[in-house]
Amino acid sequence: MSMTITEKILARASGKRNVKAGDIVTAEVDLAMIQDALGPIVYKQFRELGVLLWDREKVFPVIDHSCLPGSMENAGTVHETVKFAEDYQIPNLYNMQGVSHQIIVEEGKILPGQVAVGTDSHTCTYGALGAFSTGIGSTEMCAVLVQGRLWFKVPETMKIHVTGVLPEHVMSKDVILKLLSQIGANGATYKALEFTGDTIENMSMDSRFTICNMAIEAGAKNGIIRPDEKTEEYLKSCGIKEADFSELYSDTDAEYESCIEINAAELAPQVAVPYSPANSVDVTEVEGTKLDQIIIGACTNGRLEDIQAAAEIIGGRKIPHAFKCFIVPASNKVYAKASEKGYLQTLAEAGCIIVNPGCGGCGIQMPMIAGERCLGTHNRNFKGRMGSPDSMVYLGSPETAAASALTGRITDPRCI
Secondary structure, eight states: OOOOHHHHHHHHHTTOSOOOTTOEEEEEOSEEEEETTTHHHHHHHHHHHTOOOSOGGGEEEEEOSSSSOOSHHHHHHHHHHHHHHHHTTOSOOEESSBOHHHHHHHTTOSOTTOEEEESSGGGGGGGGGTOEEEEOOHHHHHHHHHHSEEEEEOOEEEEEEEESOOOTTOOHHHHHHHHHHHHOTTTTTTEEEEEESHHHHHSOHHHHHHHHHTGGGGTOSEEEEOOOHHHHHHHHHTTOOOOOOTTOSOOTTOOOSEEEEEEGGGOOOEEEOTTOTTOEEEGGGTTTOBOSEEEEEHHHHOSHHHHHHHHHHHTTOOOOTTOEEEEEOSBHHHHHHHHHTTHHHHHHHTTOEEOOSSGGGGTTSSOBOTTOEEEESSSOOOTTTTBOTTSEEEEOOHHHHHHHHHHTBOOOGGGO
8 A cells, every 4th residue: 555654554553464544553752852831731730640651761851932921921841841841850851951942953862764853843943854743732742742642633634845946045945934824824733744755855944944943834634845965964963873764754655635736936035024924925926114123033043043144144244223123043053053163153242142042033032013014034924923902923935034134124135
């Protein structure tokens, strides 16, 4: 029986030879990530059960939302997270070291073919490594902590076939924003988005993480990319010497729900206008829109290549006086590397505000008042996402954000 890569992973995790879309399976979980926003709920539920923890080596509590804690409530959340890790002797606690999703992949904690769940919808990021990864709720996570497994309905798979060479100043963020504009915010509800084609194959791992990170913005259960030599090299850089993914591919005659073709060569930089990531248009349609702040970072675009792209555009220039341009590296490791290479110095000298790694770049620490506008590289621009419900958030690539930081208005990076 022919299967997609997602079907193969769920078949193996559930001890079955074959599965098909629509089947209900109970899959063994390889990694359970708990971020601090929902963590206290999970911990309270689990403690009340009075049972043993399934596998402390596979549980990853991460403090990234309350980072830095700006209130007593945040400080309490940090305390509860640390206390849970101590009480249950969990070795993999990450306390304000960066965004959970970046930490998981750069530490080599998830491998191709594995099943990962997390109490954050953007857990789908790990699909760039060829894993089945998806976000779950607090009650589901409590069940995983008890049993180490969870039931899933095997999703139908949509193939997203991207071909051609990306034009200059067009990034992977523009590819996923374009796709969202084509299929809509509910266009892939409970489906797997499998990204294929030479454009995807030629992308760096950082770019692939961006693509899979935003699969959830179409309602997808997971995003996934077949692992290849680049995946292997990335894992080696994370200290993983061997990872067997020889059988991790979709069969040539696997059944897909649909196939969408995207010609990368025809893409222009994209901007998602309020209030949905699916409201993407060519940057030329909104060029000149006045902005109050820029955010370059988050689990979507806070990686080294993103900060490098911003530094290369902004380098040697100054952003407008008193204009806010926040740079939020996705992790301490990214921060250190960007500092070593001089990118942070370049951005700081231009007038950017360098912020500690964490989830602050999604608006938690950078709220706006009514009427203000932000262009950010994060993944969501819902109403009220960043402070006042009467503020407006636009989404774009690091290059578009950097170009816009130089002018204080939405700016086409091809014109800088």
